[in-house]
Amino acid sequence: xxxxxxxxxxxxxxxxxxxxxxxxxxxxxxxxxxxxxxxxxxxxxxxxxxxxxxxxxxxxxxxxxxxxxxxxxxxxxx
Numbered sequence: 001x002x003x004x005x006x007x008x009x010x011x012x013x014x015x016x017x018x019x020x021x022x023x024x025x026x027x028x029x030x031x032x033x034x035x036x037x038x039x040x041x042x043x044x045x046x047x048x049x050x051x052x053x054x055x056x057x058x059x060x061x062x063x064x065x066x067x068x069x070x071x072x073x074x075x076x077x078x
Contacts, residue, residue: 011036 018032025035 021035021039022032025032028035
């Protein structure tokens with residue numbers, strides 16, 4: 001847990017989910033609060049990464065490649 005500013009809140013969660021989280025907390029010798037904070041932080045981090053992956057750079061056909069141009073192609077003869 002990176003931020004120690006804590007806020008008291010009330011959540012209504014599925015009974016089986018709470019039991020599984022309590023079991024995990026007991027096995028890891030930690031608190032239920034730490035399990036929920038870590039899980040929520042991981043969920044939010046993963047969600048942010050999924051959102052970032054949705055950025056798409058569109059391409060456009062620019063026509064014939066112009067990589068073999070020379071000076072006379074840009075300037076008319078004087």
